[in-house]
Amino acid sequence: MALSPALQLDAAGFSYGAVAALSAVSFAVAPGERVALLGRNGAGKSTLVRLVTGLLHPDEGTVRVGDWDTCDYAPEDLARRVGSVFQHADQQLFARTVREDVSFGPRALGYGEREVARRASDALEALALTAHAAQHPYDLPPALRTLAALAGALALEPAVLVLDEPTVGLDRALRAQVAGALHEHVARGAALLVVTHDLGFAAETLDRGIVLDRGHLAYDEPLATLLASAERLKPLGLVPPAVAALSVALELPGLPVREREAAHTLARVAGAQPRP
Amino acid sequence: MRTRHPFTLLTLAAALPTLAWLLPAPAGALGTAAVAFGLAAAAGVRRVLVPAVVTAAPFWLFLFVLHDLPTTLAIGLRITTMVAGFVWLAAVLAPDRLVEAMVARGWSVTVAYVFAATLSAVPLFRARARRIVEAQRCRGLSPRGSVAKRLRALRALALPLLLSALHEVDERALALETRGLRSGARRTPLAPPPDPALERAARWALLLVCIAALVGRLV
Numbered sequence: 001m002a003l004s005p006a007l008q009l010d011a012a013g014f015s016y017g018a019v020a021a022l023s024a025v026s027f028a029v030a031p032g033e034r035v036a037l038l039g040r041n042g043a044g045k046s047t048l049v050r051l052v053t054g055l056l057h058p059d060e061g062t063v064r065v066g067d068w069d070t071c072d073y074a075p076e077d078l079a080r081r082v083g084s085v086f087q088h089a090d091q092q093l094f095a096r097t098v099r100e101d102v103s104f105g106p107r108a109l110g111y112g113e114r115e116v117a118r119r120a121s122d123a124l125e126a127l128a129l130t131a132h133a134a135q136h137p138y139d140l141p142p143a144l145r146t147l148a149a150l151a152g153a154l155a156l157e158p159a160v161l162v163l164d165e166p167t168v169g170l171d172r173a174l175r176a177q178v179a180g181a182l183h184e185h186v187a188r189g190a191a192l193l194v195v196t197h198d199l200g201f202a203a204e205t206l207d208r209g210i211v212l213d214r215g216h217l218a219y220d221e222p223l224a225t226l227l228a229s230a231e232r233l234k235p236l237g238l239v240p241p242a243v244a245a246l247s248v249a250l251e252l253p254g255l256p257v258r259e260r261e262a263a264h265t266l267a268r269v270a271g272a273q274p275r276p
Numbered sequence: 277m278r279t280r281h282p283f284t285l286l287t288l289a290a291a292l293p294t295l296a297w298l299l300p301a302p303a304g305a306l307g308t309a310a311v312a313f314g315l316a317a318a319a320g321v322r323r324v325l326v327p328a329v330v331t332a333a334p335f336w337l338f339l340f341v342l343h344d345l346p347t348t349l350a351i352g353l354r355i356t357t358m359v360a361g362f363v364w365l366a367a368v369l370a371p372d373r374l375v376e377a378m379v380a381r382g383w384s385v386t387v388a389y390v391f392a393a394t395l396s397a398v399p400l401f402r403a404r405a406r407r408i409v410e411a412q413r414c415r416g417l418s419p420r421g422s423v424a425k426r427l428r429a430l431r432a433l434a435l436p437l438l439l440s441a442l443h444e445v446d447e448r449a450l451a452l453e454t455r456g457l458r459s460g461a462r463r464t465p466l467a468p469p470p471d472p473a474l475e476r477a478a479r480w481a482l483l484l485v486c487i488a489a490l491v492g493r494l495v
Binding site: 079082084104105 | 410
């Protein structure tokens, strides 16, 4: 039996005055799916995120989170199901310690202190922030503040997690940390929607690609297939990551787009044993 | 209006409230308020006029509670002129053009920057405040409910705004230091805004009108 979608857009459209930002966009994301939302600047990605979080309501069509129509709920009510991290997320931090800030969301939703503490601890641990839990958020470097904001969203334990450019300013190690935390969260059945221009991160972390172009849905297919198709991505202002380009150039079997898979395939083709 | 010399815009924005307080009420203040609203409407109804009206509205409420109708009208129209004039100025005055104009007139670039940064901070703060409100709502913070609940919510909205602004001041100060703001060297303006004779004359005329109104008020 097919799982009912965690997130469903049905012919959703939105305009800022006379300017149409999104037109008749339809797709569904199942629990456990990891989706990249791609497109050039102004394609409608941020508008779509705002529709999903309930900050905007569609002019036409519907946006559903589980069985909730977002038009019927305020963003603070939708926070029970949708966790989100926007660009400049570090600017939302305000508590005296990182732990207190991560606890803010669950506390605002009315959970008991024990549950709040558990969720905060789990989120901090998932992002390796436990050592910084007692620090003031503004004593952390900007990259760790971004992680603290992400921990705040994870602590909500949402059924749908929406992230807008979560890897900006993060080094390779921190990006891996984020990827690990997201994998862990999705493994518990959450749906993940990530707006990103970081196609390397998308290739390593996400499975499905949805591409918006001038407010319209241009592509919705497995991310590996999409990233192996430079000729389709280029007109949309997207450049495939190096691993995907290499796989295509070398015509590697299966056209792997992830580093480890590409390394294994290369080693197999060369008749060598890949390093673990 | 954006293409006018920044000093012309500043003079007009200063002259309107000055005249509003000097000319006999309520007719004088009604005239200046009408001019200020006209300027705001010309700059953009939704972007400038509506914020000006919304900002001035609470003052009217308090005045109605505290005073009789003639006093309310007299003070309300004067305050409305001030508010509408400032909102209009913040919308039409480009800070970079103001810096260029001030530097071209021999002002210290530090003073020019402080002046311009204050003006440019208004829309930046408004945008940041909106982002923070949205982010906190998405974390479950409800801006609705009892007064006590709203006051608690205010902490989650005001503190990040203040903290991030202070943090940014620090970063801006460093950036300005590294760009030699306090080097003491005289900066060459690259593109000083044109200052036609007609505008210079209009500024002097406005100044004379203000002086005449002051003299008329005193004698």
